[in-house]
Amino acid sequence: MCGILAYLGKEPALPILLEGLRRLEYRGYDSSGLAVMEDAEVLCRRAPGKIRVLEDRLADAEWQGSAGIAHTRWATHGKPSEINAHPHSDCRERIFVVHNGIIENHQALKEQLQQRGHQFKSETDTEVLAHLIEEYHQEGLLQAVKEALLAVQGTYGIAVLSADHPGKVVIAAKGSPLILGIGEKGIWAASDVCALVSHTREVVYLHDDDLVLVDSEGYQISNLHSQDISRPKRTIDWEIRDAEKQGYPHFMLKEIHEQPQAVRNAMRGRLLQAEGIPKLGGLTDVWKQMVDMERLFIVSCGTSYYAGLLGRYIIEESTDIAVEVDLASEFRYRKLNFKEGTAVLAISQSGETADTLVAIREARRKGALILGLVNVVGSSIARETDAGVYNHAGPEVGVASTKSFISQLTILYLIALSLARHQTPSLSERQSFLRELISIPDKIQQILDGAAHIQSIARRFSQYRNFLYLGRKFNYPIALEGALKLKEISYLHSEAYAAGEMKHGPIALIDEDFPSVCLAPRDSSYEKMLSNIQEIKARNGPVVAVGTEGDRELPKICDEVIEVPATHEILLPLLTTVPMQLLAYYIAEERGCEIDQPRNLAKSVTVE
Numbered sequence: 001m002c003g004i005l006a007y008l009g010k011e012p013a014l015p016i017l018l019e020g021l022r023r024l025e026y027r028g029y030d031s032s033g034l035a036v037m038e039d040a041e042v043l044c045r046r047a048p049g050k051i052r053v054l055e056d057r058l059a060d061a062e063w064q065g066s067a068g069i070a071h072t073r074w075a076t077h078g079k080p081s082e083i084n085a086h087p088h089s090d091c092r093e094r095i096f097v098v099h100n101g102i103i104e105n106h107q108a109l110k111e112q113l114q115q116r117g118h119q120f121k122s123e124t125d126t127e128v129l130a131h132l133i134e135e136y137h138q139e140g141l142l143q144a145v146k147e148a149l150l151a152v153q154g155t156y157g158i159a160v161l162s163a164d165h166p167g168k169v170v171i172a173a174k175g176s177p178l179i180l181g182i183g184e185k186g187i188w189a190a191s192d193v194c195a196l197v198s199h200t201r202e203v204v205y206l207h208d209d210d211l212v213l214v215d216s217e218g219y220q221i222s223n224l225h226s227q228d229i230s231r232p233k234r235t236i237d238w239e240i241r242d243a244e245k246q247g248y249p250h251f252m253l254k255e256i257h258e259q260p261q262a263v264r265n266a267m268r269g270r271l272l273q274a275e276g277i278p279k280l281g282g283l284t285d286v287w288k289q290m291v292d293m294e295r296l297f298i299v300s301c302g303t304s305y306y307a308g309l310l311g312r313y314i315i316e317e318s319t320d321i322a323v324e325v326d327l328a329s330e331f332r333y334r335k336l337n338f339k340e341g342t343a344v345l346a347i348s349q350s351g352e353t354a355d356t357l358v359a360i361r362e363a364r365r366k367g368a369l370i371l372g373l374v375n376v377v378g379s380s381i382a383r384e385t386d387a388g389v390y391n392h393a394g395p396e397v398g399v400a401s402t403k404s405f406i407s408q409l410t411i412l413y414l415i416a417l418s419l420a421r422h423q424t425p426s427l428s429e430r431q432s433f434l435r436e437l438i439s440i441p442d443k444i445q446q447i448l449d450g451a452a453h454i455q456s457i458a459r460r461f462s463q464y465r466n467f468l469y470l471g472r473k474f475n476y477p478i479a480l481e482g483a484l485k486l487k488e489i490s491y492l493h494s495e496a497y498a499a500g501e502m503k504h505g506p507i508a509l510i511d512e513d514f515p516s517v518c519l520a521p522r523d524s525s526y527e528k529m530l531s532n533i534q535e536i537k538a539r540n541g542p543v544v545a546v547g548t549e550g551d552r553e554l555p556k557i558c559d560e561v562i563e564v565p566a567t568h569e570i571l572l573p574l575l576t577t578v579p580m581q582l583l584a585y586y587i588a589e590e591r592g593c594e595i596d597q598p599r600n601l602a603k604s605v606t607v608e
């Protein structure tokens with residue numbers, strides 16, 4: 001939520017900042033801006049709307065300065081407008097700040113600053129930072145930023161440029177991700193590695209309370225108490241092409257097509273086939289505690305929450321661990337007393353979701369073992385867990401999660417199987433399960449190869465305004481995920497129910513204008529799903545069904561059928577998810593929606 005970027009080096013900053021902003025745009029896209037140090041003066045330009053508007057406004061800029069900061073915004077305080085776009089500046093327009101996060105005590109600080117004569121220009125919480133820094137600017141830029149941060153409560157990733165201190169950029173992080181990039185041509189700081197990876201793969205992940213002074217000598221990290229801090233350099237293991245569309249019209253479609261590889265990456269190096277067990281290195285240190293675990297809470301949001309819901313079914317299917325799944329934003333409201341043997345698993349693609357972070361902090365306070373299933377390496381959630389597993393799904397840029405969901409499911413199967421081997425399944429059952437799991441990427445590919453059929457169904461159904469999604473057992477979370485995908489990228493109303501619930505209320509909605517998407521592969525709930533479909537048809541409701549290849553019943557009663565290959569019942573969600581994503585994608589495309597950047601959304605939700 002909001003992307004920030006800073007650069008200080010040997011090259012003109014302007015093109016570097018614009019390129020980085022384009023890569024960060026998925027984090028927020030209601031306005032953008034940047035500031036560059038040009039001959040002891042800071043030049044700043046801001047624009048409402050997408051980055052291309054800012055680019056147009058900078059078409060005549062011949063700025064050569066080699067230090068600058070930039071921002072792309074997802075509004076929290078203050079409407080999306082030029083005046084509220086970052087960078088924000090002090091009264092003298094000498095100090096410029098970009099910020100991701102929320103300054104919780106900004107109102108009180110603003111009133112105090114106004115009483116001391118400061119003039120505010122915007123409605124944002126961020127502007128107080130510029131004025132606070134101004135109060136201390138004679139103490140040097142680093143000290144001034146430190147003093148300002150000591151006065152604020154809340155979260156921040158900031159970058160500060162001051163005309164009074166040319167040749168310096170100050171960066172600070174608390175509760176918002178910031179990564180330094182160290183390259184031959186300079187030093188970068190960004191909310192996401194995708195903004196740096198075209199320049200360097202050497203990075204340093206900043207931690208909470210880190211304060212960084214970047215100048216021509218390099219970078220020094222300290223904390224708010226002026227203690228020097230040392231953070232390890234790491235090498236990113238992916239390349240810039242991973243964060244590009246590679247010929248696809250949208251990142252979402254590219255990421256859907258990357259799913260066979262995402263499943264392979266989630267399994268790579270983690271299967272001991274002869275023993276029929278997965279080996280998850282990231283859990284080794286806590287494995288004994290996990291084996292003794294009696295109760296597991298899964299906490300997550302959105303798509304990651306639906307992965308957690310499936311996690312409950314599959315872990316309970318194969319172990320006697322009691323699993324509860326909570327929306328991370330609600331978890332804190334439960335009066336839970338954790339006994340020994342309780343663990344909490346946070347699932348998060350970004351590793352930065354504020355609700356999930358707060359939930360694991362609460363669980364840690366209560367003494368639970370904290371585990372993570374995270375895609376973004378070095379992210380806050382990854383750092384705050386006792387142990388965990390990385391997805392290795394690569395960068396996910398489309399705002400709607402796709403490949404990270406499939407990857408989360410894959411790893412949940414591995415976790416369930418690792419825990420299950422201490423219970424019932426025999427060696428041959430485990431080996432057969434792993435063999436089937438290994439065949440899943442090819443089966444996903446088969447579904448992707450049939451995308452044109454799903455596109456034709458999307459054309460036929462794109463004019464309806466409301467959709468009902470139904471599934472049972474393992475496919476109930478997939479119905480929820482399908483409905484979420486549709487609503488977030490096409491702005492159509494869609495809701496999902498466990499199919500058994502339909503008769504308890506939602507059936508009242510059904511008529512010829514209210515289609516249902518029914519997940520009805522040949523599994524143990526197939527007959528019941530068929531009955532539900534009959535009930536819908538009896539009320540003239542149009543039905544799109546997802547069924548197993550070769551099913552003869554569904555085409556007789558449904559308007560459209562999308563086939564998926566057969567597999568073990570428990571693994572079906574890895575296949576049935578894919579038509580859900582493609583259907584949503586093609587309906588949104590038919591309706592001319594902004595698929596990769598749906599309105600009001602942002603990829604990484606760093607506010608509660």
Ligand code: F6R
Nearest residue numbers: 302303304348349350353400401
């Ligand atoms: C939906 C979507 C969101 C995220 C949710 C959690 O397509 O992307 O619902 O799943 O905001 O994000 P993470 O997984 O980053 O914690």
